[in-house]
Amino acid sequence: MIFIHQPVPGTAQMILERRPLELQDVIPEDTVWLDMVRPTREEDLKVESFMGISVPTREEMKDIEPSELLYVEEGARYMTGRVLSKVEDSEEPGLAGITFILRGNRLVTVRYEEPQAFRMYTQRAGRSTGNGPSQHSTGETILAGLIEAVIDRAADVLQLQGERIDRLSRKIFEEKSDPSARNTALQDTLRALGRHGDLISKQRESLVSMERILLSLSATYRTAKAPRELREDVRSTLRDLQSLEEHATFLSTKIQFLLDATLGLVNLEQNNIIKLFSVMAVVFMPPTLIASIYGMNFKSMPELEWPYGYPLAVCMMVVAAVLPYVFFRWKKWL
Known part of the structure; x- marks a missing residue:
């Protein structure tokens, strides 16, 4: 499916209108963002013909080599990152590969999942925010806004995981007189620590991939003499991202400490039985x-x-x- 985003005329601030594009429809010239969600081969060919680019396949987006994730081809800049998706408790969290393609003033995104960050940004771009008329006017500013939304979502996830880990920490060290209840609680704690550790590890991997994209953009904007406001936004977003990486590292260290403490308590229980x-x-x-x-x-x-x-x-x-x-x-x- 292809979703096109066009500026809404006659608005004080730049607002983007999002609507689906049928395969037989013509892509409007004022489109600034084409969001390709689980695209078919026919949709790939349609966007390739309009943009003059080559849309990567799902298998190509899974490459881990930096040269395959960040490159320039025929005047278009390709950037592939990993974004955390399905963080809700009822689903299995995973990393979704997303390719950002910049050419001229237009942005193309190729994805096969529905990360919460994209929904957050499209809702934000579809209403007046009062941040000025240039917020969603070009592909570059839309890309910066999408990355900022990814980082905002990452901050929410890390904050939520930090609160859950704090509750788990209090649960680990509280006194339990019933041995059977204590053993069951320790087993549940080990499983919970495993889930939290896996989620934080994936979130950190996502942040690292976004950092590579921001560093690449920062170097490109510095060389191409991009607008000062855009360069400042990229630098500010990069600082926020790096602080989140440090927080994710802190949470990983805390999980490792709690895991060692839990295993120590398990060993004490086993020693009591042997004794x-x-x-x-x-x-x-x-x-x-x-x-x-x-x-x-x-x-x-x-x-x-x-x-x-x-x-x-x-x-x-x-x-x-x-x-x-x-x-x-x-x-x-x-």
Whole structure:
């Protein structure tokens, strides 16, 4: 599907009108942004003919080599980044590859997912924001706005994950008297830490890919003498992105600490179980020795014909079992 974005005439601020484009329709000349969502081959050919570019395939967008992600071809600048999508609890978070193509004053985006950041930007661009008439006037400013929306969304995700990790931290170190409840809580905590760690890792990977695009744009704008306002916006966005990367690194370190603490608590629980078995073995060892001695079938055993031999042996086994238990309790080993 192709969505075109055109400036709305007669507005004080530049507002973009978004509407779908059918395959048989002609692309208007005043289109500043073509958003290709899960495009077909016919739609690729239509945009290629209008823009004079080559639209990358989904397989080409999955390359990880920098030379395949950032390059210039026939006057068009191609930039591919990874954006976090499906962050909601009911879905599996993933990284969606998105290609930004700049040629002249127009922007083309190619994507196969629906990241929240794109919905945020299209809603923002479709209403008056009071930020001036040039906010959505060219492909370059739209690209800067999209990247800013991606970073805003990343900040929201990291803030939400930070709050969840704080709650999880309090849950890990709270006292639980019931051993079964404590074991279940530790297992749930390990799974939760794994989910949070995976999400933050993907978010950091997305930020790194966006940083590469911003650094490339910054170098290009500096060489091409781009407008000062646009260069300042790119530098400001880059600073925000780098601060978010540091925050993501901090959260990853905190998750690693909580993971080590949880595994340490699991080891303590296992040690308590092993200690219990060890104590039980020591408690039953003396009674077993007494029972083994008096279980021998020798005729010359002195106590064999004694009427009080059996009660004495039973009493000795009970005392031999109780004394180690009392000693361990006195030492507070139990």
